Amino acid sequence: MTAVTQSDSTILIIDDNADTIRLLSAMVRGQARVLFATNGAAGIDIARLQRPQLILLDVEMAGMDGFAVCDVIxxxxxxxxxxxxxxxxQSSPEAEIACLDAGxxxxxxxxxxxxxxxxxxRTHLRLQAALAxxxxxxxxxxxxxLFNRRHFDSQLATEFARHRRHGMPLGLALVDVDHFKLYNDQYGHQQGDACLKAVAGAIREGARRPGELAARYGGEEFVVLLxxxxxEExxxxxxxxxxxxxxxxxxxxxAPTAPAVTISVGLCSMLPAEGDTPEALLHKADMALYEAKAAGRNRGVVAGPD
Ligand SMILES: Nc1nc2c(ncn2[C@@H]2O[C@H](COP(=O)(O)OP(=O)(O)OP(=O)(O)O)[C@@H](O)[C@H]2O)c(=O)[nH]1
Known part of the structure; x- marks a missing residue:
């Protein structure tokens, strides 16, 4: 593997012929960073590590051929x-169709x-950028x-399963803006939106540790996956x-709580065991949020240990 030039995009050439690699690299090196592999298995490894936007894949290779590599990818x-x-x-219509049918x-x-x-x-790099x-x-x-609810739900499911596999505690914070209806009544919906943006910014900048994910859960509610x-943390x-x-x-x-915008936070940490669900974690955090509201707002409440 070698880096020929630096750019935002990466092209991986997988070919068992060094001359073809040299030729192709020279042709595309002005368009992207170019990596190469001389067999299918090495190409797949490099693709997993480097996530190239484009893979130029030779069909006829010794060992794993291009179709087999394409299938794995x-x-x-x-x-x-x-x-x-x-x-x-192979430039017959059948060969061309087989390539497209393979993905x-x-x-x-x-x-x-x-x-x-x-x-x-050039065309496919442009398309890839638009898709991204x-x-x-x-x-x-x-x-x-912030991330939306759909993305959060899928990340929560993934992280819940990962934490269960590794025996790690997964934390979650549900955040709700206090007396936000009164804020909208006072300043109007547009300024209400500006307020939500500012609160979201404070939450996003507060999510500093690797893997922490802040999302808008709905309306004036936010969630942070920890x-x-x-x-105790x-x-x-x-x-x-x-x-x-x-x-x-x-x-x-x-607002009866304070003369400035405040939030209440319900928090929960769970060591996911067999039979536990992400919904149970969310429910516990929601109950803790309810307690934070009932206790006077502008505070965090952590769900008790089971
Ligand atoms: N401006 C704006 N308002 C929103 C948005 N989504 C939800 N809201 C408003 O947020 C308010 C939430 O009000 P409630 O659920 O009654 O709660 P609250 O007034 O914040 O009171 P507590 O949660 O009990 O502190 C409602 O008036 C919604 O209309 C939004 O995207 N923009």
Whole structure:
């Protein structure tokens, strides 16, 4: 494997012929960072590590051929966003159709023509960039820029299973803006939206540890997923999050709690065991949030140990 040039995109060439690799690299090196592998298995390993936008895949290779490599890559969810272009000397319509049916996005015929290769690569890099943007938007909340509920739900399921496998405690914080109806009544919906954006910013910047994920759970409710976090660590986290929002100093004169916008936080940590569900973790955090509201708001409450 070698890096030929640096750019935002990465192209992986998988080919067992060194001359073809040299030729293809020279043709596309101005368009992206170029990596290469000289057999299918090594190519798959590099793809998993480097997540290239494009893979230029030789069909006829000794050992694992291009179709077998394509099959492994297409089945790997982690490589969903890597597009495959087959490179082959077989240019019959049947061969072309077989490449596309195997899951490739395109087909480059040999002998290689530099202008054709570059045009195809340019087009697919552009498409890949557009897809990546769309993919990002599909996971984002439009108002606050935090992750949306759908993304959170899927990450929660993944993390719950991972924490169960590794015997680690998974923490969760449910955040609700206090007396937000009164805020909207006082300032109008538009300023209410601006307030939610500011609160979301404070929550996002507070999610500093690797793997922490902040999302908008709905309306004026947010959620933070806290990997490998014990109950004791949550005791200060909730109040710390509250203080981050208080420090925004957003006036809220009609709120009975305080003259500024505040939040309440319900927290829970669970060591997931067989039979436990993500819903149970959410439910416990929700109950703790209810307690925080009932106890006067602007505070964090951690669900008790079982
Ligand atoms: N501006 C704005 N308001 C929203 C949005 N989503 C929900 N809301 C408002 O948030 C308010 C939530 O009110 P409630 O659930 O009664 O709770 P609250 O007034 O915050 O009171 P407590 O939660 O008990 O402290 C409602 O008035 C909703 O209309 C949004 O996207 N933008």
């Amino acid at each position: 297409r089945r790997d969810p982690a490589l969903r966003s890597s597009a495959i272009i087959f490179v082959t000397a 490739a996005v395109d087909f480059i015929p040999k002998p290689l023509n530099a202008a054709v290769v570059q045009a195809r690569v 943007t769309l993919d990002g938007l599909a996971h984002q909340d439009g108002l606050t820029g 990997p490998n976090t014990r109950r 949550l005791l200060t986290y909730g109040d710390w999050l509250c203080s981050r929002v208080t420090m925004l100093d957003l006036p809220h004169p009609t």
